[in-house]
Amino acid sequence: MRIGQALFLAAACALIAATSAARAQDDETGKAIEKYRQMLKEDPWSNPGLLDADRGEALWATPRGPKNVSLETCDLGKGAGQVDGAFAELPRYFPDADRVVDVETRILWCMEKLQGFDRSELVKRPHPTAGQSVKELGAIATYVASKSNGMKYSAKLDHAKEKEAVALGETLFYRRAGPFDFACATCHDATGVRIRLQGLPRLSSREEARKVVGEWPAYRVSNAHVMTMQHRLYDCYWQMRMPELELGSEVSVALIAYLTSQAEGGEITAPGLKR
Amino acid sequence: MRGQNMRRAAAALLSIAVAPIVLVPIVLVPIVLVLGAARLAAQEAPTDEAAKADAAIEAAFPTAPADWQSRLVPDRTMRACSAYRNSPPKTAAEAIAQRARAAIAYPADGRLLGDWQRGEAIAQSGYGLRFTDYPPRAPNGGNCYACHRLGPQELSYGTLGPSLLAYGRARQFGAADAKAAYEKIYDSQASFPCSNMPRFGANKILTVEQIKDLVALLMSPDSPVNK
Numbered sequence: 001m002r003i004g005q006a007l008f009l010a011a012a013c014a015l016i017a018a019t020s021a022a023r024a025q026d027d028e029t030g031k032a033i034e035k036y037r038q039m040l041k042e043d044p045w046s047n048p049g050l051l052d053a054d055r056g057e058a059l060w061a062t063p064r065g066p067k068n069v070s071l072e073t074c075d076l077g078k079g080a081g082q083v084d085g086a087f088a089e090l091p092r093y094f095p096d097a098d099r100v101v102d103v104e105t106r107i108l109w110c111m112e113k114l115q116g117f118d119r120s121e122l123v124k125r126p127h128p129t130a131g132q133s134v135k136e137l138g139a140i141a142t143y144v145a146s147k148s149n150g151m152k153y154s155a156k157l158d159h160a161k162e163k164e165a166v167a168l169g170e171t172l173f174y175r176r177a178g179p180f181d182f183a184c185a186t187c188h189d190a191t192g193v194r195i196r197l198q199g200l201p202r203l204s205s206r207e208e209a210r211k212v213v214g215e216w217p218a219y220r221v222s223n224a225h226v227m228t229m230q231h232r233l234y235d236c237y238w239q240m241r242m243p244e245l246e247l248g249s250e251v252s253v254a255l256i257a258y259l260t261s262q263a264e265g266g267e268i269t270a271p272g273l274k275r
Numbered sequence: 276m277r278g279q280n281m282r283r284a285a286a287a288l289l290s291i292a293v294a295p296i297v298l299v300p301i302v303l304v305p306i307v308l309v310l311g312a313a314r315l316a317a318q319e320a321p322t323d324e325a326a327k328a329d330a331a332i333e334a335a336f337p338t339a340p341a342d343w344q345s346r347l348v349p350d351r352t353m354r355a356c357s358a359y360r361n362s363p364p365k366t367a368a369e370a371i372a373q374r375a376r377a378a379i380a381y382p383a384d385g386r387l388l389g390d391w392q393r394g395e396a397i398a399q400s401g402y403g404l405r406f407t408d409y410p411p412r413a414p415n416g417g418n419c420y421a422c423h424r425l426g427p428q429e430l431s432y433g434t435l436g437p438s439l440l441a442y443g444r445a446r447q448f449g450a451a452d453a454k455a456a457y458e459k460i461y462d463s464q465a466s467f468p469c470s471n472m473p474r475f476g477a478n479k480i481l482t483v484e485q486i487k488d489l490v491a492l493l494m495s496p497d498s499p500v501n502k
Contacts, residue, residue, distance in 0.1 A: 171357075172332075176353035177349050193434045242347070243346065250331045250335060251332060
């Protein structure tokens with residue numbers, strides 16, 4: 001055997017060894033992350049998000065705002081004041097607002113129309129910074145979502161405007177923009193990949209969407225607060241180098257409609273617990 | 276324009292049905308051309324679907340400053356990748372790659388390898404261009420570790436992109452490979468249309484000097500990537 005060939009073979013062997021070592025490392029890291037997740041889930045009553053669900057329940061029932069009324073006349077789709085199971089059927093089209101909305105946008109609408117809050121004030125800084133508790137609207141959404149805990153997503157999404165919202169959400173999912181060329185699909189259209197150590201669900205897959213979408217709103221350990229779905233999307237657009245996504249915008253509602261339609265049949269486990 | 280193309284394509288299809296077999300190759304060529312043109316037109320002009328998304332996006336970021344408005348509007352390449360969901364047909368892919376290749380700017384001094392230590396810092400940093408990053412407090416980062424494995428000492432690496440461990444060593448530190456790496460970082464779409472990787476040079480995320488530092492991280496024999 002000539003020296004050149006021998007060197008080539010040695011290099012090839014070294015490369016194969018390095019590759020399998022990298023795979024083993026990947027497996028080990030993956031296992032450690034999975035263990036951490038299991039520990040987070042082992043004791044569901046340790047989820048601090050439940051405190052925000054309680055806070056949201058009190059806020060729901062307390063007369064508030066310029067009109068000093070509670071939200072007990074707010075119709076989440078199953079009739080005024082009906083909270084049980086309402087989240088499982090959202091987003092939906094509401095004739096009174098003449099648009100399709102998700103849970104947070106519906107609560108926003110009720111806070112404005114029934115309680116007399118100023119919408120522009122509510123959407124100005126709607127999400128908590130790290131360490132801060134979820135805002136009032138988010139706490140109410142956490143309460144409403146927790147009242148569908150254990151149920152399966154069953155939004156009908158069969159009204160023409162609901163179908164339109166799902167279709168727009170799907171287009172937006174693949175729409176690239178900004179200096180990094182990012183779309184939702186950049187991170188969420190492949191199976192089994194990570195950003196740093198964070199696993200990424202493939203949300204274009206119904207099977208994977210069913211497993212994760214129902215965890216929101218979720219308590220985020222690293223930020224020490226509950227993060228709602230609207231906040232989750234706001235944060236995605238931040239990372240995508242886009243400007244601040246408005247709570248209740250057509251874009252956020254359409255993306256939630258798309259994700260919900262992908263997750264149809266999946267279990268709601270809100271509030272979830274995240275890294 | 277699209278309607279016209281469709282009608283011409285339909286007419287061509289009709290004629291193929293009645294044409295004798297010997298004419299098939301002659302008729303087929305224009306059909307392929309017409310359909311190709313229609314597909315190209317689809318990536319250039321926004322479809323109804325894309326136009327609706329554009330309008331919704333324009334309304335969804337009401338606090339965006341004036342000099343951020345351009346971020347809301349995709350360029351031709353992004354538009355094509357969105358429409359084709361990152362699997363562009365051959366003609367569209369070639370158009371993207373060609374455009375990207377033509378716009379690559381090379382270092383004025385002709386040197387492609389900078390300083391791998393600075394490159395490592397750039398690869399670690401995800402700072403820059405987010406709305407919380409203004410006024411800038413640090414240079415933009417490349418955040419390479421978010422998606423790639425590079426130096427073996429860093430265990431917190433992503434897997435959205437391929438592992439780049441031993442990148443230079445596996446290529447015998449070849450000059451042509453250093454140039455390819457520079458081009459890949461400058462505009463990933465020049466070699467891989469609709470790649471998920473940002474176009475770091477073309478979109479002015481990183482400077483030419485920073486890209487050289489990243490090439491050194493990949494291609495220098497002293498770099499931890501090659502240890």
